[in-house]
Amino acid sequence: MSNRKRGGGWESQSALTRVTIIVLALVGIAGTALICSGLYIKAKARLSQYLLQQSFAARLAGDTDARPWPWADFTVAARISVPRLNISEIVLEGATGQTLAFGPALVNGTPEPGAPGTSVIAAHRDTHFAWLKDLQVGDLINVETPDGIDRTFRVNGSRVADWENNGINAAAFGTHLALATCWPFDAKTRGPLRYILDAELIDDPVNIASSE
Amino acid sequence: MFLDDEIAFAKTRRSSLKPLISVALIAVLGVFITLTSLAHSALAGEKISPLLTPNGVNMGSLLLPSQEPGYYVEAPRLKADVQIDVTGPILRAKVTQRFQNPGKGWVEGTYVFPLPEDSAVDSLRMQIGDRFIEGKIKPREEAREIYEQAKREGTKAALLEQQRPNIFTNQVANIGPGETIVVQIEYQETVHQTNGEFSFRFPMVVAPRYSPMPVVQNVRFGDESGFAVAEDSIKDLDKITAPVLDPRDNAKINPVTLTVNLNAGFALGDVTSPHHKINISADGLDGKTITLNTDEVPADQDFELTWKAAPGKTPAAGLFREQGPNGKDYLLAFVTPPSLKDDNAPAPKREAIFIIDNSGSMGGESIKQAKASLELAIAALKPEDRFNVIRFDDTMTVYFPQLEAADDQHKQDAIAYVRSLQAEGGTEMLPALKAALSTQGPVADGALRQVIFLTDGAIGNESDLFGEIARNRDDARVFTVGIGSAPNSYFMTKAAEIGRGTYTHIGSEDQISERMIALFNKLENPVMTDITARLESGSDAEITPDPVPDLYAGEPIVLTAVIPTGENGELNITGQANGQPWRTSLDLSKAAKGSGIGKLWARRKIADLEATPYTDDGRQNVDAEIEKVALEHHLVSRMTSLVAVDVSKSRPDDEQLDRTKMPLNLPAGWDFDKVYGEVSAPAPADKSRGITLAQVQNIAKMAANSVAQAPTAEAASIVATRTKSVALPQTSTLADRDILLGLMMLAFALMGGCLLFLSRSGLKTYAKAWGWRDE
Secondary structure: OOOOOOOOOHHHOOHHHHHHHHHHHHHHHHHHHHHHHHHHHHHHHHHHHHHHHHHHHHHHOOOOOOOOOOOOOOOEEEEEEEHHHOEEEEEEEOOOHHHHOOOOEEOOOOOOOOOOEEEEEEOOOOOOOHHHHHOOOOOEEEEEOOOOOEEEEEEEEEEEEEOOOOOOOOOOOOEEEEEEEEOOOOOOOOOOEEEEEEEEEOOOHHHHHHHO | OHHHHHHHHHHHOOOOOHHHHHHHHHHHHHHHHHHHHHHHHHHHHHHOOOOOOHHHOOOOEEEEEEOOOOOEEEOOEEEEEEEEEEEOOEEEEEEEEEEEOOOOOEEEEEEEEEOOOOOEEEEEEEEEOOEEEEOEEEEHHHHHHHHHHHHHOOOOEEEEEEEEOOEEEEEEEEEOOOOEEEEEEEEEEEOEEEOOEEEEEEOOOOOOOOOOOOOOOEEEEOOOOOOEEEEOOHHHHHHHHHHHHOHHHHHHOOOEEEEEEEEOOOOEEEEEOOOOOEEEEEOOOOEEEEEEOOOOOOOOOOEEEEEEEOOOOOOOEEEEEEEOOOOEEEEEEEEOOOOOOOOOOOOOOEEEEEEEEOOHHHOOHHHHHHHHHHHHHHHOOOOOOEEEEEEEOOOEEEOOOOOEEOOHHHHHHHHHHHHOOOOOOOOOHHHHHHHHHHOOOOOOOOOEEEEEEEEOOOOOOHHHHHHHHHHHOOOOEEEEEEEOOOOOHHHHHHHHHHOOOOEEEEOOHHHHHHHHHHHHHHHHOEEEEEEEEEEOOOOOOEEEOOOOOOEEOOOOEEEEEEEEOOOOOEEEEEEEEOOEEEEEEEEHHHOEEOOOHHHHHHHHHHHHHHOOOOOOOOHHHHHHHHHHHHHHOOOOOOOEEEEEEOOOOOOOOOOOOOHHHOOOOOOOOOOOHHHHOOOOOOOHHHHHOOOOHHHHHHHHHHHHHHEOOEOOHHHHHHHHOOOOOOOOOOOOOOHHHHHHHHHHHHHHHHHHHHHHHHHHOOHHHHHHHOOOOOO
């Protein structure tokens, strides 16, 4: 049996107990810090979209140099929205780690949305493109470019492919849009697979009617 | 339950704190197992690698679009013949390969061949079925239009384009079912020389890069929910694709014959091939013919040939001349400076100015890699060197007011500063570059001024920056270090060329030390600088490369020049070695006859043009100039392509392809007969490797099954457009993993705290209540 006093102060604890308490406290603090950093990523993604929406509106109103915040290091490419899911997000120019933290981004080397070819927009599966899994074949996606033109694309299908060899042809015939995010959706680690949603421009209302 | 068990476990020995420690250990172990399994699953994902994509091709391969978009099936290669003529420092290779469309439909094939960086491709010949086509050089856009039109019309056509300076693709439209295609390309490059050893490498087939593991995952739509599930049944895919797409199988049914006519220009010493058995037959004093020992052709390794001069005959210089049209002669000169490494002479002092980009686009891995590289570079400075550090985003900081001696104190200060940098803000590169080039004071006597620029080059005003370097570089050399997976390599390469430095790309963390050390060697050991060449007579000689780059240890100076026909006299080459003037003269009348020098000159001229200082002239002039030179010399370049269109429409389906229908008289210079000899019947070489005809047929059959075929020639082009891929960025944050891990750690801490509390207060009560006894 132990003869140590129960519930005594810090001084009365054995060295081993103290070490254990310190270790547990450190683990707890580290855990809290990790949770905070995770939440920070999500908060940043949310808040930046709010600011970006404002700057995009300013851009549409004619302010060509509207920046969401003074030190922002990117430009806005388009606004993507899905009426059915009540989604509206601002797409940035150039998909790098930095831009993707703030919003969906147009992958370098692909045409602007609405230009001939396949323009590819990528975003994080756990923030901006978390809704990508809810899109279905036949859904309509609106893409509004800063010049004020609003185009409608219809989802043709989806697939999973390797990040590098995904069959997306930036110079394909016709006007296509591909949305890409990491796959599987609920994975907690990074991997080489991407979920790709293919969509095609359907500006012509006759086309919509005939193909529905 | 787990917690109950732990309490019970703790209770039995609660007299000491051991149980707590054990529990803690188990829990920590649990956390680690979870972590490692997470990491492992991530790794398992990374292992999956492409079956075959244009980037994975090591020898010229004819790729047919597969049924999986973005993937290709390698057309069975029936036979390949390689003939390499080495004339002094020039190598000319003629590669003839025979492929077959194994499918039952029409396809557009893409023939991809990687070549050395400075190789000049000037010839494309094809034999499709019973037709011969020779490529004509055209401006790039025009060539593509001609090709597209032919493709739409169902005519056989071929288009050879330069994708990158070292990757060429040749598209072949409308290959009929079962048709045989023979492709012959010719290219030229310089022989590699280091420390008196001459060598070249010919890419054959490299197996290890490919993984036989299948990559593609299918998504299956079940009912009409619109949701797709990924199909994990790798076994099925394995059966369909792996045997065909693993190039090792192709390699085995790929009899290669290779002949090297080695005319080194000097008495030969050892001639060796590190990976292949070769037969050598003498052909005069300094000529040799090398053939592969065909009984054993391991076509799974690059062919490499190295040769040395006979003892004491190592050439210090060489001069070759080719008579070109229009009263021009082309000259190729190489000089190996005498051993300039003077151990007594002090190494030249360096004045290093490091520029690091800490703008927002460098966020994440890039800034880490840039900082690690820069720390390594600062640490490698010697006390007699001087240095400074400049960082920039949309603002900039010049760390030291002027260049400081690289003593320990200054190095430590600078490294600490670099470590404190964060990636944020915009990218304003020009002020930083100006500061580095113009405000760092004059260059000290005998010192080397080097500007080392670490960035991802995410900028839009490249031409301003090029102009700045061209105007203000003076004696400084600009070295660029591209950071991250996709730096703006166009900017990096050009900036280094204009700045007479080199470009180093660091794509991942594990490349930092190796690549940076290679860069340091260059930074520390320039053997000769300020190299110029002039004709003694004063006649105009257009010399490429211009300016001649600095020379590093063990390398020779290799120059090409265009001179008026009949020009004689001497070519004077001067330079600065270890602060001393160096000079040599070559007598033009002693030049040996060489061939292909004109093309080599043109290839280097194009490289020079690509690096033209971005002054006010603009880009169009440069493009036009490249196009002109390339057209004149029949070279494929960024601005020009080779295109070949068949004169008549494709053969109707009912006409069988038959070897006997081949015209017996081949046009002069078209020695396709070498590859047109035997059909795929197993040669003795194949027998030794145990491949039977049945196996060959089996492989061909499986290839046929996985080719995406089109019912008509017209449709083939549509199928083929589903090919070129766009690399997708990483699109998952670690937020969820962090939160999950954080929750686990928090839970662990709370649990541990509870246990500690229980063990110290309530455990005894619990134990009694549960009817357990102490000890």
